[in-house]
Structure formats: C-alpha cells, structure tokens
Amino acid sequence: xxxxxDDKRYQSMRYNRVGASxxxxxxxxxxxxxxxxxxxxxxxxxxxxxRAFDLGITHFDLANNYGPSPGSAEETFGAIMKKDFxxxxxxxIISSKAGYLMWPGPYxxxxxxxxxxxxxxxxxxxxGLQYVDIFYSHRPDPDTPLEExxxxxxxxxxxxxxxxxxxxxxxxxxxxxAVKILKDLGTxxxxxxxxxxxxxxxxxxxxTTQLRKDKVGCIVFSxxxxxxxxxxxxxxxxxxxxxSKHTSLNADTITPERVARIRKLNDIAKARGQSLAQMAVAxxxxxxxxxxxxxxxxxxxHVEEAVAAVSNIAFSAxxxxxxxxxxx
Ligand SMILES: NC(=O)c1ccc[n+]([C@@H]2O[C@H](COP(=O)([O-])OP(=O)(O)OC[C@H]3O[C@@H](n4cnc5c(N)ncnc54)[C@H](OP(=O)(O)O)[C@@H]3O)[C@@H](O)[C@H]2O)c1
Numbered sequence: 001x002x003x004x005x006d007d008k009r010y011q012s013m014r015y016n017r018v019g020a021s022x023x024x025x026x027x028x029x030x031x032x033x034x035x036x037x038x039x040x041x042x043x044x045x046x047x048x049x050x051r052a053f054d055l056g057i058t059h060f061d062l063a064n065n066y067g068p069s070p071g072s073a074e075e076t077f078g079a080i081m082k083k084d085f086x087x088x089x090x091x092x093i094i095s096s097k098a099g100y101l102m103w104p105g106p107y108x109x110x111x112x113x114x115x116x117x118x119x120x121x122x123x124x125x126x127x128g129l130q131y132v133d134i135f136y137s138h139r140p141d142p143d144t145p146l147e148e149x150x151x152x153x154x155x156x157x158x159x160x161x162x163x164x165x166x167x168x169x170x171x172x173x174x175x176x177x178a179v180k181i182l183k184d185l186g187t188x189x190x191x192x193x194x195x196x197x198x199x200x201x202x203x204x205x206x207x208t209t210q211l212r213k214d215k216v217g218c219i220v221f222s223x224x225x226x227x228x229x230x231x232x233x234x235x236x237x238x239x240x241x242x243x244s245k246h247t248s249l250n251a252d253t254i255t256p257e258r259v260a261r262i263r264k265l266n267d268i269a270k271a272r273g274q275s276l277a278q279m280a281v282a283x284x285x286x287x288x289x290x291x292x293x294x295x296x297x298x299x300x301x302h303v304e305e306a307v308a309a310v311s312n313i314a315f316s317a318x319x320x321x322x323x324x325x326x327x328x
Contacts, residue, residue, distance in 0.1 A: 003084035006054040013056025014310050016291045018191055018217030021164070023133075025093060025292040027285055027310045029059035029219060034242065035298045036076040037067035044298075049080050051300045053088070055307045061193075061219075061294055062127070063097040063138055064119045070102055074126035081128055092133070096123040097168060097193075099138025111141030111149035120161050134190060135162035137178075140170050150181040157187045164190035168221075172206035179214045189216050191291065196220035196284055198229055198265065198327060199258075208289045217291040220284050224295065228254065229280035234262060242298075264326035268319060277302070278309035283323070285313040 015024035036045040066073035098119035101109040153165035226249040269279035
C-alpha cells in the first residue's frame, strides 16, 4: 500500500532556524549510521523512517560510508525514497558527507576536491537523488589545504549537487577558518555537525562560542552516547544492543563507574518526568546554539521517545547542578 504520511505531522515538532540561514531543522533529526545497512532488516529501517517523518522529523542524515557495508545505508534510504518518500522530497532535508574511507587508493578518503566531488556523485546515485540538501566535509584533513576542501564544497553547491555546505568534527579554530573561506567564496557554511552528549562536552570549550559568533547552525550527533544515556545498560549489556555488537560502541566503556553515573542521571530524569533518553536529548537542546539533536534508532519506540522529549527542554538551575554532580 502507498505510504500516506500523518497529516498532523507538523503539529507538535519544533523547527529551529539554522544559524542565520533561511532554513529550519526539526529539534530532533534522524541519522542512518546504524540499522539501515545491507546487514539489517529493510522493513525495520523503513518503518523507523516512516514513523520519524510522521512525527515531524523532516531531516535525515547520511554519509557515504554508513552501513555496513559502506554505502548501503544510502542505498536503503534510496529504496525508501523510491517506495515511500518521493512525493515528499520537498518536505525533507537530506544530508550526506565524505571524509572517511570509501574506496581504495589515494583518492578514497579525507578532503581533496577529487574525493569529495566523486563521493558526492556516488551518494546521489545510491540515493536516487538529484541533489542533497546539505553536503558535509565529514572530518578535517590535516594534509589537504582547507581552501581546497572548502573550494570543493563551494563547487558541489554551485554545480547543483547540494543546496548547502556543512562541516563535521572541525575544532573551533578550524571552524573559524573554514567559515571565513566559505564566506569569501560566496557559499556560507550552513551548519556544523559535532558529537555532543552528557559524557562528551568538548564543544563547550570554544566551538559553540565560535558558532554563535559566526551564526552557523549546530546539529549534535550521538546525543545518547550511542544508547548509554538510556535505561538500556542499567543492569546489563543486553543481547542485540550496540555495545553487544562490538562495532562503534565498545562494551568496555560500560564500566561500573559509568553505570553508577547513568543511574544517578536516570533518577534526575525521573524526577523531571522524563526517561533518561528524553532528558539526554532535551539536555543537548537546552542551549539555543544547538539547532537539532541527531539521534539514531534501532526501533520505532526510540524515535517516539526522543521526539516526546522536545516538549520539555527547559532545565532549572537545581536540575543542572544535580546533573553536574552526577557527572563528577
Ligand atoms: N558526523 C559524524 O562524524 C557522525 C558520527 C556518528 C554519528 N553521526 C550521526 O549521528 C546519528 C546518531 O548517532 P548515534 O546513532 O550514535 O546516536 P544516539 O542517539 O546517541 O544512539 C542511538 C542508539 O542508541 C540506542 N537507543 C536510542 N534510543 C534509545 C532508547 N530510547 N532506549 C534505549 N536505547 C536507545 C539504539 O541503539 P541499540 O538499540 O542498537 O543499542 C540507537 O541506535 C548517526 O546516525 C549519524 O547520522 C555522525
């Protein structure tokens, strides 16, 4: 049966302006790093993506290497576009990136113009799209002049392959330089995509100040620290969880000390009337410099839980102090 999205999909989601640009992103966005590869069950990914759109999530984040196998998450998303989402393309912000290893030889990773342009073309083909809304340099390249990498983003936008340019995991200093180069080229940097969650607060040390100053948006990835900031690991490492799969989240990270902190945070969340996952998402959104919290999900319920967090992103001084104490 044809997919018909919920007509109430725009009623409860918040849409935050991305820096000084004309576009807004949903407070919660969905990333397809895990659970959409060719090793995963297609029907599950499809149901998650459809539910996300039904709940007002208009932004889907991809990268050339998402899978496994690398490239297969874009193929999965392309199949969902074809089956379900194609009539709604103009209601969506779809992003992709290049930076990590995609193909052998000297042109298959990092930040050269050669790699970025070829990779963007490959991503468009896999997703069956004419353009992506945002194309990112996925990581800074210490060996390629920043002018070349930013010049490639400018070209990708000017040639119609992408509407906006973004950078991911650039330091505050690299961001200031990249933003300046892009501005001079006439293609402003729309957004930065850094990691950020209760256990990983590096962006507070200069990057958010820079983004505020430059009026660049900020979409933070892994707000749940890959699931650690949920009730999932309170008692054990459940079978099938990300930590049990030994891929991007090492089970050794879930130490007794970490679990003790998670328990304390869980109590604070309960007192706020939220689940820990909800408080973790809400916490990343407490500072308006953060445009969107970019979650992952292996189940529809994960998306529903995160979206429900948006109705309470305010924290009292006492709650913030209790969180700081729990993290000590
Ligand atoms: N730019 C970059 O370099 C970069 C790097 C990493 C990620 N990203 C982007 O950020 C997106 C999100 O990253 P992420 O997947 O690490 O985000 P995350 O939201 O921190 O973790 C998502 C995982 O946590 C678990 N989970 C989510 N909600 C839960 C709940 N309510 N209860 C229990 N477990 C729950 C699920 O894992 P299990 O159920 O499988 O355990 C889910 O797949 C990626 O898809 C990608 O788009 C970007």
